[in-house]
Amino acid sequence: MNIHKAATKNKLGEEAARTGAQKIRDAILRQGKANVIVATGASQFEMLSHLTNENEIDWTKVTGFHLDEYVGIPINHSASFRLYLWQRFVSKLPVPIKSFHFIDAEKNPKNECIRLGSIIKEVQIDVAFIGIGENSHIAFNDPPADFETNDPYIIVNLDKDCQQQQLSEGWFKSLDEVPNEAISMSVKQIMKSESIICSVPDERKASAVSGTVTGKVTPSCPASILQNHPDCSLFLDSQSASAINAN
Numbered sequence: 001m002n003i004h005k006a007a008t009k010n011k012l013g014e015e016a017a018r019t020g021a022q023k024i025r026d027a028i029l030r031q032g033k034a035n036v037i038v039a040t041g042a043s044q045f046e047m048l049s050h051l052t053n054e055n056e057i058d059w060t061k062v063t064g065f066h067l068d069e070y071v072g073i074p075i076n077h078s079a080s081f082r083l084y085l086w087q088r089f090v091s092k093l094p095v096p097i098k099s100f101h102f103i104d105a106e107k108n109p110k111n112e113c114i115r116l117g118s119i120i121k122e123v124q125i126d127v128a129f130i131g132i133g134e135n136s137h138i139a140f141n142d143p144p145a146d147f148e149t150n151d152p153y154i155i156v157n158l159d160k161d162c163q164q165q166q167l168s169e170g171w172f173k174s175l176d177e178v179p180n181e182a183i184s185m186s187v188k189q190i191m192k193s194e195s196i197i198c199s200v201p202d203e204r205k206a207s208a209v210s211g212t213v214t215g216k217v218t219p220s221c222p223a224s225i226l227q228n229h230p231d232c233s234l235f236l237d238s239q240s241a242s243a244i245n246a247n
Contacts, residue, residue, distance in 0.1 A: 001226055002233045003213065003244075009201040009237050013046025016235040020047075020127050020197040021054035027126040027194075028061050033098075034126045037185065037193060038089055039067045039139070040081040042169045043131035045088070047199045047235075051129075052092040059097045064090070065120055067130065067190075068140045069103035071155065071181040079171035103153070105183040113153040113183060120152045120189065128193035132200045132223045135161040136208040140184035145222035152189040156182055187225055196232040198223075203239035210243035 004019075006012040027034035038048075069081045076083065082102045090100050101119055104112055130138055137143065142159040158166075163178040172178050190196070200209055212223040213234070226232045236244075 016047045016199045017050035037128035064100040066103040068184040069105045070179040071105045117152040125193040136221045136223045140182040144219035201237045205240045206243040
């Protein structure tokens with residue numbers, strides 16, 4: 001795991017985007033196309049802002065995959081990650097992306113897992129842009145995460161810490177409004193990515209970051225699995241790195 005520490009959240013986003021953008025360019029140069037995974041949440045604001053402004057990426061040769069989505073949330077809901085990705089990524093690109101596979105978990109999540117799984121099984125993901133949750137989840141794989149399933153997309157239960165984070169970040173007005181379930185890309189599918197760009201700002205993520213970097217690899221700290229990836233770059237700011245520095 002390559003750890004990059006930036007002074008500020010904005011600088012973190014800039015450096016993560018620059019690194020990920022070059023990997024996209026390299027994939028296009030090497031094979032004429034690129035496949036990417038894109039995450040959502042407050043941790044990705046700065047990274048996505050910089051990524052959509054990166055020069056010399058031929059987005060018409062890029063296919064995108066959605067990382068996770070709440071079950072039962074319509075696309076016009078303020079917490080919809082489909083809406084988030086449209087507003088903060090797809091619609092901001094200088095040219096249209098070749099295709100983007102959004103997760104529609106509103107009506108039949110089981111069938112949606114099968115549909116998306118059949119698509120992503122046919123490609124190699126070149127770059128996965130992800131984050132880490134306050135409970136150390138990657139995507140919506142809350143602890144204890146399933147490290148064994150081979151299904152690319154799965155239906156998961158959201159634990160209380162995860163639900164509280166979604167409320168605290170302002171996506172919902174009350175804890176009761178936060179869904180109990182989501183469709184999530186599985187841990188194994190994320191780990192199949194050629195490169196992982198993991199952006200993790202804010203002091204509230206410091207404990208999860210410390211466990212990810214210094215702890216043992218265990219489903220109780222899902223992000224710790226990133227230690228086993230051959231090309232994972234973890235981008236931190238001074239606050240999210242603070243618990244590492246304290247050790």
